Amino acid sequence: MCKECGCGLGGPIQVNGEPLNPSSLDDSSHDYGHSHESHPHDHDHAHPPAHQHLEVHQSLLQKNDRLAERNRGYFRAKHWLVLNVLSSPGSGKTTLVQKTAEHLRGRLRVGVVVGDLATDNDAARLRAAGIPVVQITTGTLCHLEAEMVAHAVERLQGDPLDLLIIENVGNLVCPAAYDLGEHLRVVLLSVTEGEDKPLKYPPVFHSAHAALLTKMDLAQAAGFDRERALSNLRRISHHARIFELSARTGQGMAEWCDFLTQQHRTHTSPPPSSAHA
Amino acid sequence: MHEVGIMQGAVLTAEQQARAHGATRIHKLRLRVGQLSGVVPEALQFAFEAASLGTMAEGGVLEIETVPATFWCARCQVEFPCPDFLPECPHCGQMDGELRRGRELELCSMEVS
Numbered sequence A: 001m002c003k004e005c006g007c008g009l010g011g012p013i014q015v016n017g018e019p020l021n022p023s024s025l026d027d028s029s030h031d032y033g034h035s036h037e038s039h040p041h042d043h044d045h046a047h048p049p050a051h052q053h054l055e056v057h058q059s060l061l062q063k064n065d066r067l068a069e070r071n072r073g074y075f076r077a078k079h080w081l082v083l084n085v086l087s088s089p090g091s092g093k094t095t096l097v098q099k100t101a102e103h104l105r106g107r108l109r110v111g112v113v114v115g116d117l118a119t120d121n122d123a124a125r126l127r128a129a130g131i132p133v134v135q136i137t138t139g140t141l142c143h144l145e146a147e148m149v150a151h152a153v154e155r156l157q158g159d160p161l162d163l164l165i166i167e168n169v170g171n172l173v174c175p176a177a178y179d180l181g182e183h184l185r186v187v188l189l190s191v192t193e194g195e196d197k198p199l200k201y202p203p204v205f206h207s208a209h210a211a212l213l214t215k216m217d218l219a220q221a222a223g224f225d226r227e228r229a230l231s232n233l234r235r236i237s238h239h240a241r242i243f244e245l246s247a248r249t250g251q252g253m254a255e256w257c258d259f260l261t262q263q264h265r266t267h268t269s270p271p272p273s274s275a276h277a
Numbered sequence B: 001m002h003e004v005g006i007m008q009g010a011v012l013t014a015e016q017q018a019r020a021h022g023a024t025r026i027h028k029l030r031l032r033v034g035q036l037s038g039v040v041p042e043a044l045q046f047a048f049e050a051a052s053l054g055t056m057a058e059g060g061v062l063e064i065e066t067v068p069a070t071f072w073c074a075r076c077q078v079e080f081p082c083p084d085f086l087p088e089c090p091h092c093g094q095m096d097g098e099l100r101r102g103r104e105l106e107l108c109s110m111e112v113s
């Protein structure tokens, strides 16, 4: 189990290299005083242990979910379609994001928020390709949270966009629990990872709106069992549209980008006309 | 894993609630954790040890109730459990059940004094 990712244990989270105050969007949570109220009256007889039972019923992800809702409202006002892209490390997220942005040129203007534990290599790659990008360096945190995305998108305010792609930290477990306010969850499964990933990490695959088999150009060399992978995906990711892609050869990119264009129309058209996809 | 962050949030929430009720000690926390919530109960227990140090919950007990994943088949109008995460309807065999329970991650109650 990863002790590294102390999630919130004060890894220096940075947005484009500048430190992010972890809770500046939410004052109520900044109550870390642990003011150990002393015993309310000062006599020293032993009290009977009158334990009081309190019903609480509060979601532990409440704060994130509230901020995700706020993000959603912001995205709606901006007429952005927003993707949350998840996968294991190295399954091809950054490459796909770059090729998608290039493929959509002239159709949709693409901006990117990319999260990594360390380095801004991904952001540098995308910036070099002329794509507006904000890097979130999470330090020790193994996933992105809605609050970090809110800070990051502030920096894209000046860029006119249609599609915002959030590249999450490479990790199939933790990011699944955090709503970022996205419209579509996109999960990648590269052909070198093994066909049973969906069975091993069901929550993330179950929550996907689109499931992408990536690096299809390597399928044969990797001895990839396409039928088994598709069948596993259909079982777990049964709400998802499935695509087979190679960012390297361009296979499947046209279909994927048509899907995004159509989704952009669906999610950003005013309510009366958004009846059906 | 993100259990440490989640547990810190839980302890913080619990302390706020305890304080609001004039309590100074938290003896027990009860969580409901869905099978599909993406957190590991053992990791939560481990994280609780660390997250409760120096708080009102130090020395307290963490109880975790696991909520089994339950799906709904619209075709057959039945709910069915799904322990292996493969939501196959036992009646019609379809895989497109809707997740009804199993994503909970909730502080449900506590014992304080």
Ligand SMILES: Nc1nc2c(ncn2[C@@H]2O[C@H](COP(=O)(O)OP(=O)(O)OP(=O)(O)O)[C@@H](O)[C@H]2O)c(=O)[nH]1
Pocket: A087, A088, A089, A090, A091, A092, A093, A094, A095, A096, A122, A169, A170, A214, A215, A216, A217, A218, A245, A246, A247, A248, A249
């Ligand atoms: N053959 C082949 N290689 C690919 C393809 N897409 C990406 N790669 C390679 O796979 C490696 C990892 O790709 P990235 O795009 O950096 O993967 P990532 O998911 O962004 O990685 P992290 O951000 O570190 O999690 C690089 O060497 C890419 O060149 C593809 O379609 N075909």
Ligand SMILES: [Zn+2]
Pocket: A093, A094, A095, A122, A167
């Ligand atoms: Zn990347």
Ligand SMILES: [Zn+2]
Pocket: A002, A005, A007, A142, A143, A174, B001, B002, B003
């Ligand atoms: Zn984690």
Ligand SMILES: [Zn+2]
Pocket: B073, B074, B075, B076, B077, B089, B090, B091, B092, B093, B094
């Ligand atoms: Zn059925």
